[in-house]
Structure formats: structure tokens, C-alpha cells
Amino acid sequence: MSYQPHLHDICFILHDVLKAPAQLQALEPHADCDIELMRQVLDEAGKFVTQEVAPLQGVGDAIGCKFVDGSVIAPLGFKDAYQAFWQAGWPALACAPEDGGQGLPALLEAVLYEMLSAANHGWTMAPGLLHGAYECLKHHGSDELKARYLSKIATGEWLATMCLTEPHAGSDLGLVRTKAMPQPDGSFLLSGTKIFISGGEHDLTDNIVHLVLARLHGPGIEAPPGPKGLSLFLVPKFMPDGTRSPVHCERIEEKMGLHGSPTCVMRFDDATGWIVGEPGRGLSAMFVMMNAARLHVALQGIGLLDAAWQKADAYARERRQMRVPGQRNSAEAADLIAGHPAIRRILDTQRAWIDGGRLLAYKTGIELDIARHHPDAARRGSAQRWCSLVTPVLKAALTSQAFHGASDCLQVFGGHGYVKEWGIEQIVRDSRVTMIYEGTNEVQAIDLLVRKVLPDGGSALAALLDELGDALDAGNAAHAELLSRFAGLRSLASALAQAAPGNPELPYWVADDYLRALALALLAWAWGQIESAMPPLASGEDATRWTAPASALRHWVLPEFDMRMGIIKERLDTT
Template identity: 75%
Template sequence: MNPYQPRTDDMAFILANVLQAPAQLQALGAFAEVDPDLMRQVLDEAGKFVGEVIAPLNRDGDEIGARFEAGSVTMAPGFRDAYQAFWQAGWPALACAAEDGGQGLPAVLEATLYEMLSAANHGWTMAPGLLHGAYECLKHHGSDALKARYLGKIATGEWLATMCLTEPHAGSDLGLCRTKAVPQSDGSVHLSGTKIFISGGEHDLSDNIVHLVLARLPDAPPGPKGLSLFLVPKFYANGHRSAVVCERIEEKMGLHGSPTCVMRFDEATAWIVGEPGKGLNAMFVMMNAARLHVALQGIGLLDAAWQKADAYSKERRQMRAPGARDTSLIQDHPAMRRILDTQRAWIDGGRVLAYRTALELDLLKHHPDAGRRDAAQRWCSLVTPVMKAAFTHQAFYGASECLQVFGGHGYVREWGIEQIVRDARVAMIYEGTNEIQAIDLLVRKVLPDGGAGLLSLLNELRADLDPSHAPDALALRQFAALGELTLELVEAAARDGALAFWVADDYLRATALALLAWAWARIERTLAAEGADRARLWLPAARAMRHWVLPEFDMRASIIRARCTASEAARTD
């Protein structure tokens, strides 16, 4: 089966036509030169590089993988050459500031790049995937000395970075971290401890690796408030190697092209990033950026799976489809058509939401009006956990549905679809499990302000909808129902502290579906102004969204209301 190829026409259509991104960006001043032609040029060049250089390495990454020997990791054949070409061509620096060696382009273009990369070769993309977050973390919290030494190298991608959080006994609860940081007379610290599940902790892609590590200073209070963030490189400026040792790499279900390392710090000399006791504040700059990129991984992986299934369905004949006289292509069978159109609907709707989120990040950073920046912050805060959870979930389950199109051929390695299913599964876990994303949305963001932030976001989106247009009317109905449901939960959760935790997953899913209804309303309204040829390609997915995806909203709402009722009944018994 041919490797993944980016569909830059579809991506450009969503950016330019559905979201009108060029006009929004040019109004910011910082991106006055980012017109449709420039955006399309970046998309096309990125698509060409990804399709020709990165995608062909995917199978070797899975079958040969990263190899560990005596503390060193050798990446799969071609991986280092591809990475060297990647950073030297300027791709990691796309959205970094010009003064740091970057190109100063919008975050939304970087988002499209990483969607393509994840679809083409998820294992390879794990290495540069943390660069943007590490750059933002160091730029906002690093000392002048650290920035002078490391920021430009990270911005350009010449040196790669890691995020060292998890310990054997401390996964989602980072407050349990025990890694120690002992201050030295010269202002540095000595780091000692073990971190696990460190993506790219050791490799041969770049000449240096910059580790950002959560640890505790002496006498730090217990829990998350006692954590500080530190920087330790693989190699220091004098060429000496740090006391950071890769003990082993994990044998995993998927992502064999990415070394997941156990890292031991043996009194390694490091320097603090940010203020003592505020390590999580600095680290979350990395994690928030990472969560949007993980959502894009989900969209990209689902697109890669859909591409394989769609191509197979157009060449494989099997039985007679309803109304046919002879054997039919698989794509003509309604059961297979439903699978393919449904996954395409998730991909296209997901792109609208993900690209809108990246645009909001650009507005948050550059818009001159404080009110608009507040609105952008609200969008990113509320929508990012929804995106991360909903689209990594769909990547795994949707890729499994795409495997079904192949029948038995999908279960063998020859066609490559089973690799996508395996690779996609981890995205539901890392950068905060999907259950934690749901709790973050409902318990930490919606309930504390009585649902005001979410209701404000829904009101903003309502202003974009036309009740006389059927897809818009559907989105409006779901917005109204989500608003009512939110107020019911606010009232019920005040009486039952556990209630929100029981229904958080259902609430996030309902929110995702309502946002998808809005996204597809935008797409369909745009298609109405386009030619019939484009509409013909997109309308099957639009129908699938209405018929097979959005009806789930009512089910999720019913589950939540039933739980609220049961909670009230238990309270009054």
C-alpha cells in the first residue's frame, strides 16, 4: 500500500474558505504578509517534504524500530538523515520568533505541518513534536543565560528536547515526584532520580538533547507546589557529557520508531527554569501546546487510516452491492460506505476545530484588543481538552473501523493499517489521559464559574449561525441543549461532589459533538457558495455527520440527566 500523502487541497479549503484564516491573520499586523498564496505555498511545500521524505520511512520505523545498546539508542534507517533535512530546511522554526532564528509564521501553519507529520510517520514525529512547547517554556521562563545558550538551538530544531515528568510511582499525579535537585555554590543544581516514559530521551537524530525535568529542591513542600523545573542537556558547552543515563527503552504495543526511555539522573548538573516551586506553571506551557498537537495527531492518524481504507475500497471487488448485477467494489456496499464517510466526517470537522484553535492561539498572542484576547483564551482553555480527548479517541476507534474495510487483509502487516491502530492507541493516554481531559473540562473549567465561560463561548458561536439553514439549525439545537445540561450539572454537582466525575466523559463527548455540529455547519454553508464539483466530494461526509455521528449527542445528554436524577434520588432517600 502506498504511503500517506497529505491532502493539501482539503486543508487549504478549510483554512482559506471555511475559516477565512488569511484575512484574520493579516488583520493582526504581525502576519500582514500572510496571504492565501503564502499559506498555500507553505502547505504545498510541507506536503511535498512529508510525502516524499518522512512517509516512506514509516514501515521501517515500525519493523526495525529504535535499537538500544549500552546506553545509546540508534534510530531506524533513514531517520537521522530525514531529521537533519527537516531542521535544516527550517520546518521546526516555522512559528518561532525571528529574533530566535524562527520564521515568525502563524501557529496555525505549524499545526497543519504536524498533522501531516503525524499521519505520515507518528514514530518519527515524536522527536520534534515537543520542540514548540520546549521553545515556549524556555522563552517565557528561562533565564537570560539559558536562553542565550539553548533557545536558538531549540527554535531551529538543531537540538531536540524532552519533557521529563513521569516517575515509576508518579504518573498522572505529578505531586508524587521524588527526583531531587540539590543547589550548588555556582547557582546550578545536581539532579538525582529516575524518570520513565520519556519520548526521545536518547537518540542519534540531533547532536544534543535538552531535558526539561521536574524535581524537588531541599525543604520543598510536598505535592505539586513543591516542584521546580530544571534544564540539563545531554552535552554541556565544554563538550562533556552530562550524568544523564538511558537505562533502557520500553517494548511497546506501537510507536516502535520512537524510543520511550527510562532516564536516570546521577547528580547531573542542571539549572532552574522559572521560579522555585513553580515548575508545573512552566511545564504546563509545554503541555498545553502538546495537547493541541496530540489532537492533531489524532486527526492525522485517522486521515492516514481513511486514505488506506478508501484506496482499498476502490480496487477490491466483493459480492454484489444492493441493486448491482455483478460483484461490486467494496466502496459500493452501504456498510463500507458508512464507515468511510463517517471517518471522513470526523477528519474534516476535526480540522475546522483544530485549525480554529491554532488561530485562536495566534489571536491570543497578537491581537491588540484585550477583549478579543480574553475570548481567545476562553476558547483555548475550553476546547483544547475536548480536542485532545475526542480526536485521539476517534483516531483509535476510527482506525479500527477503517481496518474493517480490509477484512482479513487489514489484520496482517502487508497493508499497514494495523500499524496505525497500534500507534494511535497511546495518544489516548499521554499528555494527560482522556479521562483527565474530561475532568479538566467539567470539574476545573466549567463548574467553577457556574458554566459562564462555556455559555459565553456557545453564544459567540451562535452569532455565526443562520437558523434558516438546516445544518445551522441542528447546531443551534445542540448548543441550546448543551447550555441547559450545563446549568443542570452546575446545580446538581453543588449537592453531590462525586457527580461531575461520573459524567465528565459523557459531558466532554457531548461538547465535542456540539462543536462538530458547528464545524460542519460552517463547512456546508461554505460549500453552498462553491461549485458543484467540490460539494459532491464533501456532502457524503456531511450526511454521515448528521446521520451517524451527531445523534450520539442525545444519548450522552440522557446519560448525564439520568445520573443527575439518580444522584438527587439518593440524596433525598
């Protein structure tokens, strides 16, 4: 029951629904990215994932990382797999050729990390921040820093961390206290403690590059309080001359899941670092890294849910219990539980989220490439709008579904799911953290509604929904229903924008509901795209492969939309 990438489904979404090759070939850097190239890359990625990474899923959870005298030892096989990973060029997939990369679309990198997360979430945490660290350093690092570190990060020869959180400063980064004292040679000495640092210490690579938020401090220098006083610094584990930096791992956390990934408490004792970007603009530089990470966390949600679904589906096709209601008596003492409505509802519902979520995440990957490379400024602007508005929606909705959907998949196993033998309980445990890191799901909802939708009265969101609605046929019942949902979201955004000045708490009360309603509307749109391009069945393929999850979406998923909208309206009426 180990994870297997379903490349047929992935390629259908990419090629037949989204027309990704044509969109990417319109961008000068990706003019050669045709269907065959994409298939070849994804086929090789699938082979690496299944042969090198998936077999380490169980050992990573059972053995976990070991903390010995300040050092961290990865589970057996993790280091060899990672060395093979970077030497094969996988971390460099979407990096620029001049930095040692392959210059391929960010979309292909996104699909790769979906597969990796599904196969072994704990192992994938190690390279998971490389793409963000690369973008951060490339856009904000000095020429000297880029010359020394950028290619090492691009290729994955050295791994990177993101050091934000402190014991008293989680979502509110303005409370960060770590200090950076300027030195005559232009470097800084950093002192402070960071917690929840994924991969803060390990033996997978020869060096680790820490990106650290801190406040300038020294004689005559005092950074202002709050977010505006934060700067970003690069602090390596080993200095350019080979000496060990005074960056210490004090312990690794004992966690609910992700035992194969060390979550570290890191202490900086006058550790030498160099500023990345401008003083006082550390959050701006860091958010380049965080925004890239948030799409990948959404893809983690898809991958983890797919892995859970695969296990539950395989089990349901083997497990015999009571007869299926309405079925004639058969020679067998019991029927496969895959035929029971209760089980079909669970499995088809998760498949609806996987397929629809996958389309939305892949579209976001395409929009990222368009925002970077499209020759038309207006098209770049619409792509940036999509990424800004949709990324927090995907991060929150898909990680929530990963955990709750994986729990539902565990239910398919009954008591067998609660024991370790089948591996489904590990996915439930591992997936829970995705709702927390890279900005909790509550923070994503606030980011969407309070920071992105309401300030312009909902105009940007309305423009996005109008773009999606322009291709819909109001005479089609399903399309008309979707257009009605879009209209409801626009109307509520306008009403909330008008009410918020008199009731500042209001948007915060309903932010989760608004994000969820938007996620469901986007999911409905995604499935409309899928159904319009429904593929012919492959030989031996289940005739309900696409129709069953489409039906589940209508019956079991979308009714939540009206509930969420009703909650918001009721709150508005009581203000």
C-alpha cells in the same frame, strides 16, 4: 498506499471556510501572511513529508529503535531525514526571528505536524516537543539559559524532552520525588528516575535538552508536598564545556506501537541543571509546554485517521466482492466494496470526523495566534477562552476517533487488514497511545468539566457557545437543532454546578460524557460552516466528496449527542 496530503481539502478549510489569511493579516506580526504565502509553505511542507518522511513509515515500525550499551540507534534513514528537516527550517516555522525562527503563524506549524503525523507518527515524535519546549523556555527561562539554548531548540538543531512521569507518579504529578539540590554557583544537582520519556536518548542530534520536574532538596531546604513543591529544571545531555552529563538511559520500552520512537527510562545521577522559572512554580512553566503539545496531539489524531481513511478508501476502490444490494447484475462477477452501504458508512463517518475535526483544530491554531498578537484585549480574551475550553475537547475526542476510526478502517480490509502487508494495522497500533499521553483522555474530561466549566457555573462555556450561536439562523432547521444542543449543554453545566457541592463525585462520573457531547456539538457547528462554504467540484472530483460525510454526520455521528446528554441527566436525577 502511502499517505498523501490532500492540500486541496486543507486549503479549502483554511481559506474558504475559516478565512484564515484575513484573520492572520489583522495581526501585526503576520500582516504579510496572504493566501499565496500560506499555499507556498504548505505545498513545500507536503513535498517534504511525502518525499522524506512517509517512505520511512514501514522501516521505523519493522526495525524500530535499537538500545546498545546505554545508547539508542534510530531506524535506518531517520537521522538523515531529521537533519534535512531542521536544516530546511521546518522546526523554526513559528518561532520568533530573533531566535532563529521564521515568525510564521502557529496555524501553519499545526498543519505541518498534522501531515507529519499522518505520514510517520514514530518519526514525528522526535521534533514533536520542540514547539512546547521553545515556548516554555522563551517565557520562563533566564536570559543566560535563553542565550545558550533557545536558538538551538527553535531551529531544531537540538531536540528536547519533557521529563514528568515517574514509576509512581503518572497523572498525579504531585507525587514526583526527583530531587534538585542547590549548588553555590546557582546550578542544581538532580537525582531521580523518569519513565515514558519520548526521545530521552537517540542519535538524531548532537545534544538533547531535558526539561525535568523535581523538588528542591538540601540542608535547610525541603519543598512542600504536592504540586506546589515542584520546580522545573533544564538538564542537557552534554554540558556547555562538552562533557557528558550523568543522565543515563537505562532501557527503552517494548511498545504496542511507535517502534520508531524510543520511549526511555531515564536516570539522573547528580546531573547538573538550571531552574526554569520560579521555585515551586514548575507546573505552571511546564503547562506552557503541555498545552501546546495537547493541540498537536489532537492534530495527530486527525492525521492518523486521515492516513487510515486513505488506505481504506484506496483498498475499497480496488477490492471486488459480493454484489452491491439493489444494483443490477453487471458483467463483473462482483462489485467494488466501495459501493456497499456498510463500507460507505465506515468511510463517510471517518471523513466527517476528519473534516470537522480539522476545521476545529485549525480554528484553535488561529485563536492561539490571536491570543498572542491581537491588539484588542477583549478579542485576546475570547481567543484564550476558546483555547482553554476547546483544547481538551479536541485532544480527547480526536484521539479517541483516531484509534476507533482506524480500527473501523482496518475492518474495510477484512483479513487483509490484520496482516502487516497493507500497513493499516500499524496505524491502529500507533494511534492508541494518543489517548494516553499528554494527559489521558479521562484527565482531559476532568480538566474541562471540573476545572474549567463548573467553577464559574458554566459562564465561560456559555459565552463561547453564544458567540458561535450568534451567527446562526433560528429559522433554519439545522441551525435550530444546533442552538438546541448549545442550550442543553448550558443547562446541564448549570445543573451540574448546582449539584456538585452536595455530591463531589458527580462531575467525575459524567465528565467523559459531557466532553463527548460538547465535541459532537462543536463538530456539528464545524460542518455547518463547511456546508455554508461548500466548494465547487474540481474536474473529475467525486460529486459526493462533501455531501456524503455531511450526511454521515447527521445519520451516524450526531445521534450520540442525545445518548450522552441522557446519561448525564439520568445521573443528575439519581443524586
